[in-house]
Amino acid sequence: MIQSAALPATEAPSYRLAGLTKTFPGLTAVADVDLSVRRGEIHGIIGRNGAGKSVLMSLISGAQQATSGTIEIGGESVAIADYDPVRAHGLGVSLVPQEPKFAPRLSVVDNMFMGQPLTRSFGFLRRADMRRKAVEVAEAVGLIVDPDALMLTLPIESQQLLAFGKAQFIDEAKVILLDEITASLSRERKTMLLSLLRDLVHRHPDRSYTLISHHVSEIMEFCDRVTVMRDARAVATLDVAATTGAELANWIVGDIPVMSLDGLSRAVPEGQSRPIARISGLTRRGVFEDVTLSLGTGDVVGFAGLDGSGKDEAAEALFGLGKLDAGTFEMEGKVLHLASPGEAMKHRIALLPKHRERQAVIQGRSIAENTLISSYRQFSTALGLIDSRRARQVTADKIVEFKVKAKGPEIGMSGLSGGNKQKVLIARLTLNAPRLLILNEPTRGVDLATKPEILKAVRTDLSRDSAVIVLTESEEEMITVCDRIYVFFRGRIIAVLNRGKENFTVSALYKTIQGV
Numbered sequence: 001m002i003q004s005a006a007l008p009a010t011e012a013p014s015y016r017l018a019g020l021t022k023t024f025p026g027l028t029a030v031a032d033v034d035l036s037v038r039r040g041e042i043h044g045i046i047g048r049n050g051a052g053k054s055v056l057m058s059l060i061s062g063a064q065q066a067t068s069g070t071i072e073i074g075g076e077s078v079a080i081a082d083y084d085p086v087r088a089h090g091l092g093v094s095l096v097p098q099e100p101k102f103a104p105r106l107s108v109v110d111n112m113f114m115g116q117p118l119t120r121s122f123g124f125l126r127r128a129d130m131r132r133k134a135v136e137v138a139e140a141v142g143l144i145v146d147p148d149a150l151m152l153t154l155p156i157e158s159q160q161l162l163a164f165g166k167a168q169f170i171d172e173a174k175v176i177l178l179d180e181i182t183a184s185l186s187r188e189r190k191t192m193l194l195s196l197l198r199d200l201v202h203r204h205p206d207r208s209y210t211l212i213s214h215h216v217s218e219i220m221e222f223c224d225r226v227t228v229m230r231d232a233r234a235v236a237t238l239d240v241a242a243t244t245g246a247e248l249a250n251w252i253v254g255d256i257p258v259m260s261l262d263g264l265s266r267a268v269p270e271g272q273s274r275p276i277a278r279i280s281g282l283t284r285r286g287v288f289e290d291v292t293l294s295l296g297t298g299d300v301v302g303f304a305g306l307d308g309s310g311k312d313e314a315a316e317a318l319f320g321l322g323k324l325d326a327g328t329f330e331m332e333g334k335v336l337h338l339a340s341p342g343e344a345m346k347h348r349i350a351l352l353p354k355h356r357e358r359q360a361v362i363q364g365r366s367i368a369e370n371t372l373i374s375s376y377r378q379f380s381t382a383l384g385l386i387d388s389r390r391a392r393q394v395t396a397d398k399i400v401e402f403k404v405k406a407k408g409p410e411i412g413m414s415g416l417s418g419g420n421k422q423k424v425l426i427a428r429l430t431l432n433a434p435r436l437l438i439l440n441e442p443t444r445g446v447d448l449a450t451k452p453e454i455l456k457a458v459r460t461d462l463s464r465d466s467a468v469i470v471l472t473e474s475e476e477e478m479i480t481v482c483d484r485i486y487v488f489f490r491g492r493i494i495a496v497l498n499r500g501k502e503n504f505t506v507s508a509l510y511k512t513i514q515g516v
């Protein structure tokens with residue numbers, strides 16, 4: 001280990017990175033990053049999806065090894081070849097990841113004190129102290145928990161808060177890295193946590209907090225400085241007090257050329273579109289309010305917004321998920337009161353859920369079974385049996401139509417790549433000839449070559465006889481595929497961007513989503 005001679009340890013930055021690089025086969029996730037985070041600061045890291053933020057955090061915390069560059073923690077240089085989570089922990093680095101790595105079957109108190117020598121060396125009485133301390137820590141982060149409860153019984157957001165509480169109050173880490181900890185929190189919890197951070201950094205000027213966030217407003221309100229990541233690089237570090245949200249947003253998006261449609265014109269020209277759905281004043285109090293729009297055949301519209309903006313819930317409500325407090329939903333002239341997804345499906349509404357693996361793929365079953373699951377009735381014979389020859393043929397046709405890379409319909413679903421799984425699920429939706437298709441993250445986990453194929457299908461085949469609502473966290477995809485984009489912010493539609501208008505650009509969309 002080499003001791004840095006540049007500064008006495010007490011004056012050295014909390015941590016410093018120079019030329020830090022991480023490559024994966026065929027991809028550089030973090031490229032030549034220089035970053036110096038001061039003691040006593042909350043340092044924001046912001047950038048669009050895939051910019052390299054999480055990988056950067058994993059390098060600082062030792063969870064992954066950098067390919068080259070240098071890391072210095074509290075004035076001490078580390079050899080990147082020997083740097084791992086144990087060494088990082090010893091230097092006072094603690095990462096609170098998006099999914100906390102607690103042992104689910106151990107109690108809260110055991111998890112909280114894991115890695116602390118205390119757990120092993122003290123007896124029964126000390127355990128009472130540990131339980132008390134666990135309760136105190138939980139309270140400090142706004143939670144009331146039973147210290148003996150199994151970790152798996154707590155919701156993810158509570159586990160994240162506890163992971164932060166452990167880093168701050170039990171491990172007393174000096175470098176605390178928070179990877180999108182605010183994403184899963186309710187608005188009140190988020191404000192509570194960020195205010196707590198401000199208070200803590202004031203009380204512990206020897207510590208630093210690095211906060212990954214997708215919210216420009218959060219960074220502007222709670223951070224001292226911010227580093228912008230774009231395409232694996234740290235392109236700017238800004239003093240928050242000396243910048244504006246709009247300026248920050250400009251750094252984040254950079255100069256993105258507006259994508260051309262490349263022949264992806266509407267499946268149904270505007271003038272020939274037939275009305276499909278009329279949604280008026282749809283409201284679930286505190287979640288989304290007054291959602292109003294009309295859709296016709298050939299329409300591809302986007303619901304855009306940050307996590308928690310209400311866009312997902314509003315889209316799912318059109319599929320009969322969750323209650324409504326007000327508003328009307330008409331499909332082809334009929335007023336619907338959807339009590340369940342089953343009813344929505346009867347009215348030929350289809351949803352591709354956001355969490356594909358959990359909510360849509362039937363693991364361990366074949367492509368055919370996954371494709372046909374919601375349309376077996378179409379293939380029953382007069383005796384109520386499945387006409388399996390016809391069913392097999394339909395699946396085989398869909399495999400060809402959607403270019404699913406698989407030998408045949410009997411291939412197991414688990415053997416398919418993410419992109420091919422997604423194609424099977426989209427094919428499944430089309431079998432019932434839907435009138436309204438809601439696609440939540442249709443390209444998530446899909447390889448680069450498959451993305452354009454899916455987007456093209458949305459603008460052509462999928463919208464020929466129906467209207468499509470698309471939700472995607474990629475602004476480029478929204479701009480590529482949509483005719484209109486409804487931007488949700490804190491539950492309300494605050495803007496509608498129309499294709500052909502001056503503001504129908506990636507950067508204008510990004511700024512509108514951020515509310516700047």
Ligand SMILES: Nc1ncnc2c1ncn2[C@@H]1O[C@H](COP(=O)(O)OP(=O)(O)OP(=O)(O)O)[C@@H](O)[C@H]1O
Nearest residue numbers: 024027028029047048049050051052053054055056
């Ligand atoms: N283990 C891995 N192997 C290969 N590529 C990876 C690996 N981990 C991340 N990547 C890639 O590195 C790039 C940066 O990913 P990273 O998760 O850091 O992005 P991010 O800025 O945190 O994005 P998000 O905001 O979506 O979380 C992405 O292209 C990602 O696909």
